[in-house]
Amino acid sequence: MKSNERVAFITGGVSGLGFGIARAFSNAGFRLALSYRNEAYRAEAEQWFADNGRELPLFLKLDVTDRARFGEVAMEIDAHFGRLDVLVNNAGVSVFGPTDEASYADYDWIMGVNFGGVVNGLVSMLPLLKRTGPGGHVVNVASMAAYLSGPQAGIYTASKFAVRGLTESLRYNLAPQGIGVSLLCPGLTRTNAWDSAFRRPEAFGDSGFGELDRAALTQFGTAFDLGMDPLEVGEKTLRGIEANAGLIFSHPEYAEDFREIYEASLAALPDEPAPEGRLEIERLRREGNRAAASGRTISIADLT
Structure with a gap:
């Protein structure tokens, strides 16, 4: 199918990484639906599409924690395009x-957006996506924090580990339907991902992290000036989709x-033989994963 016949929906698609992905997809001929919360960012994104002579995306105001609104957005995309080929779950918050010392509010907000979204x-x-048929694709945006933990981003890291585990499992589930993940x-x-704490909702205001140190956070934000161009990340994302x-x-x-993760993980394994029964269960698990990845539906009956 030609790219200009395909439709992609990107959450948080009007700024930052989401907008980089949106521009890469638009350059490749995709039609787009983009969710947003900030009107100024939406206006800036709209101007880019107009200046570049592109079809304007379907802009959809959405808080990704709002399930009712998400359902409405799905219906609006269906009504407008009649199909969905690529879903990019991108919207998230970075809080440190x-x-x-984290409170329930810290957990509820960060996990609610980054994993719940x-x-x-x-x-x-x-x-x-399933109704559109084989050839579709899901991209769940995590972070290198899905592999690398640190002392100042525990909940953020937990949310990204969760997205990683969910995504790896979902890939097995959707492969038999011809949908990549x-x-x-x-x-x-x-x-500007670093400044999420400046936009913290009042409902989650009871933070255990103490009063926001704006100067320290702004200084931390200067590191992001050294980061990769979001468009380059978007182009690499598109290549990953095409390669499934x-x-x-x-x-x-x-x-x-x-390398450190690999070596530490191997070193942590007990140096002792495992019983044949357990080895057989793990063999079945590996075999089932390989079969699922190749497109076969696997049930729990295949695992024993």
């Missing part, structure tokens, strides 16, 4: 603070980290 996108949009894990990208890659890494600078 010591995990041991992906869940809401899947539940709301997969019926239309990718996990996108970008590194440092030139966006399960994992899309956009940044090359993490070999040392993955």
Whole structure:
């Protein structure tokens, strides 16, 4: 199918990484639906499409934690385009603070947006994606934090680990239907993602992280000026979709980290024999995963 016949929906698609992905898709001829919350960002995005002589996206105001509105958005996309070929669950928040001091509000907000927003996108949009038929694709945007943890981003890291696990499992479920699934894990990208704490909703205002240190956070934000151009990440995302890659890494600078993870993981395994029964169960699990990845539907009956 030609790109100019395909439709992509990108949450948080009018700024930052989402807008980089949107521009890459538009350059490739996709028709677009983009969700947004900030009117100024929406206006800037609309101007880019107009200046470049592109079809204007279907702009949809959406808080990704609002399940009822997500359902309405699915119906609006269906009514406008009659199909959905690519779903990009991108919208998220980056919030930092010591995990041991976090409040329930910190957990509820960060997990609600970063993981819950992906869940809401899947539940709301997969019926239309499936109805459109084989060849569709889901991209769930995580972060290198889906692999790398640190002392100041515990809840953010937990949310991205959760997105990673969900995405890897979903790929097995949708392969038999001819729908691809990718996990996108970008590194440092030139966006305003660092300033999420400035836009924290009042409903989640009871933070355990203490009073916001605006000067320190703004200084931290200068690191993002060194990040990759969001358009480049978007172009790599598109190439990953076309290759049906399960994992899309956009940044090359993490070999040392993955080597350490690999070596530490192997070293943590007990150096002792495992009983034949357990070895057989793990063999069946691996065989089932390979079969699912190749397009076969696997049930729990295949695992024993």
